[in-house]
Amino acid sequence: MAKTPVQSAHAHGEHTSPVTYFATFLALCVLMALTVGASFIQLPGFWFISGTAVNNIVAIGIAIAKALLVILIFMNVRHSSNLAKLYVLAGFSTFTLMFIILADYGTRRYEPAPSWSNVADPALPRTIGTTDHLPNVPINSLNVRPRQ
Amino acid sequence: MAAVDTHEAHHGGALHHQFEDIEQQNDTYIVGMWSFLVTEVMFFGALFLMYTLYRWSYIEDFYLAHEHLNVVMGSTNTMILLTSSFSMAMAVHFAQVKNKKLVLATLSFTVVCAFAFLVIKGFEYAEKFKDHLYPGVGFNTNADTLHQANMNHAQLFYALYFGMTGLHAVHVIVGIIVIGALxxxxxxxxxxxxxxxVSTEMVGLYWHFVDIVWIFLFPLFYLMPKPH
Incomplete structure (x- = not known):
């Protein structure tokens, strides 16, 4: 039952100071103002990326920056053990991998499925982007019961 | 046993017998909490995926329907949650330096922020309910309220809006209960x-996670760019 001597005195020096917390909070406020401001401006597109996409990339980029500040500093992950860091990394990277399924939705051809109103109609959008080439879908047939 | 006692006294923590030292015990707690948070990421992740798919499919109609949301209320709620996250981080700091009075003060402030968030959300929901914007057979048919968006696609937008912000609100309520217990x-x-x-830190991890979810919900629902 011999206990190992204190091997971890360093851990106690790793607490984040209130000054760092406050600076993080201020940074979050600035990013918050930036994202609201950016949403009122129509950013220009470039190359093959549309202006709308640029706006979306900026909004999500700022959200990711804010989330990183919260994860690394508020949640103190930068001072956590490697095992904890691995859990964080695995969790968020699996989340992004899930979006690969959009490749299926983006490339699958239109497959009509019977809806509640017995009109040939996609129960789910099986296509992304324009629907001009699809048969004209009557209103109120997106798997919604007809109104009385 | 004397060795154990000395060990414990040195760290000032309550070391449980199954752990080698306080480091290992704390690490176990943190990893356990994070494995729960990873399941939460997956839980919300499916909803974020669904949101992405439908917004991509109906980008114009989602933009039109989103114009009915109140950006001022959404921004206020974002500021409230960011502030509550800061006070939660301070609570963990005061727990580390064992200042009971300030721990209770900062945790109370966090709970007050959580309630303020729910009250504002409640006003927003009430506005939507008044306009019959909840999905279902009684869904709004007034084109002006939908800002000329296709009714079915607007209904999808509101289903996602209520589903995602509603699930987030449930997490805020759970947060109030957990912080209250702490x-x-x-x-x-x-x-x-x-x-x-570390007990305080684990509650903090949960609360910060709730904040992170809102950090993504806010631009996705309130700050949609006009398709151009």
Missing amino acids: MFLWARNARSVTEDY
Whole structure:
């Protein structure tokens, strides 16, 4: 039952100071103002990326920056053990991998499925982007019961 | 046993017998909490995926329908949650330096922020309910309220809006309960919280996660760019 001597005195020096917390909070406020401001401006597109996409990339980029500040500093992950860091990394990277399924939705051809109103109609959008080439879908047939 | 006692006294934490040292014990707690948070990421992740798919499919109609949301209320709620996250981080700091009074003060402030968030959300929901914007057979048919968006696609937008912000609101309510329980333990001088700051830190991790979810919900629902 011999206990190992204190091997971890360093851990106690790793607490984040209130000054760092406050600076993080201020940074979050600035990013918050930036994202609201950016949403009122129509950013220009470039190359093959549309202006709308640029706006979306900026909004999500700022959200990711804010989330990183919260994860690394508020949640103190930068001072956590490697095992904890691995859990964080695995969790968020699996989340992004899930979006690969959009490749299926983006490339699958239109497959009509019977809806509640017995009109040939996609129960789910099986296509992304324009629907001009699809048969004209009557209103109120997106798997919604007809109104009385 | 004397060795164990010395060990414990040195760290000032309540070391449980199955752990080698306080480091390992704390690490186990943190990893356990993060494995729960990873399941939460997956839980919300499916909804974010669904949102992405439908917004991509109906980008124009989602933009039109989103114009009915109140950006001022959404921004206020974002500021409230960011502030509550800061006060939660400070609570963990005060738990580390064992300042009971300030732990209770910062946790109370966090709970007040959580309630303020829910009240504002409640006003927003009430507005939507008044306009019959909840999905279902009684869904709004007034083109002006939908800002000329296709009714079915607007209905999808509101289904996602209520589903995602609703699930987030449930997490805020759970957060209030958990922080309340933590405050109760602090007020009672329970050794499990006063001797070991990691209990407070784990509640903090949960609360920060709730904040992160909102950090993404806010631009996705309130700040959609006009398709151009």
